Amino acid sequence: MSFRLSYRADPGNPWFSWQYVRDNSDTILAALRDHASLTARAVLIAALVALPLAVAAHWFRPLAGPILAFTGVLYTIPSLALFAFLAPYLGIGAVTVLSVVVLYALLVIVRNAVAGLSQVPPDIREAAEGMGYGRWGRLLRIELPLALPGILTGLRLATVSTVALVTVGVVV
Numbered sequence: 001m002s003f004r005l006s007y008r009a010d011p012g013n014p015w016f017s018w019q020y021v022r023d024n025s026d027t028i029l030a031a032l033r034d035h036a037s038l039t040a041r042a043v044l045i046a047a048l049v050a051l052p053l054a055v056a057a058h059w060f061r062p063l064a065g066p067i068l069a070f071t072g073v074l075y076t077i078p079s080l081a082l083f084a085f086l087a088p089y090l091g092i093g094a095v096t097v098l099s100v101v102v103l104y105a106l107l108v109i110v111r112n113a114v115a116g117l118s119q120v121p122p123d124i125r126e127a128a129e130g131m132g133y134g135r136w137g138r139l140l141r142i143e144l145p146l147a148l149p150g151i152l153t154g155l156r157l158a159t160v161s162t163v164a165l166v167t168v169g170v171v172v
Contacts, residue, residue, distance in 0.1 A: 038169075039162050042098055046105035046158060051151070053106070054113030055139065064114065071107035079104065079165055083172045097169030104165055105158040112157070116150020117143055 021028065053071075057064035077085075082100050090096040120143045128142045144151075 035163075035166055038094060038098060038101070038166050039159065042101040042162050042166070043105060043155065043159050045098070046102045046109055046162075047155060049102070050106050050109035050154075051113055054110045054117065057110070057114050058117040059135070068107075068111060068114070071110050074103045075107040079168050080171065083169065087172060092172055096172055097166060101162050101165050101169065105162055108158040108161065109151075109154040112154025113147065113151045116147030116154075119150060120146045 050071075053067050057067045079100065082103065083096060086096050086099055090099055124142060124146070125138065128138045133142065
């Protein structure tokens with residue numbers, strides 16, 4: 001009994017064929033490139049929107065509830081329904097998919113960034129204030145570096161969910 005690799009579909013798995021992959025490698029690579037590009041753009045835009053929202057929620061505690069509630073409500077809307085809702089306004093295509101995916105990534109990044117900023121010990125904040133750091137200096141030089149593990153966790157989770165949601169966006 002010998003084992004050999006074949007480029008034909010396996011009789012036990014008629015859904016996959018190496019021959020198809022070889023014949024359509026250009027199409028597959030173009031789709032992979034589009035998928036990766038859309039995912040990267042969505043996570044970048046979501047981070048650029050979510051981090052200022054997280055800082056605002058951290059600095060102004062009364063805003064934390066509404067910001068987290070708003071992003072939470074966006075996250076609870078079924079993805080296909082949100083695609084269908086935005087399609088008449090944004091058209092059918094990459095812009096709609098990008099918009100929906102950015103809206104879904106907001107909650108994950110905002111929540112983790114707020115959690116990371118809240119984890120910075122108060123005595124470190126007081127020490128930074130005592131050393132003369134203002135609000136922005138303390139944020140950029142003390143709080144954000146210490147909150148980075150939480151922020152990166154949010155970015156990682158948002159990236160994973162974005163990869164999956166971009167796949168759903170192909171329907172649109």
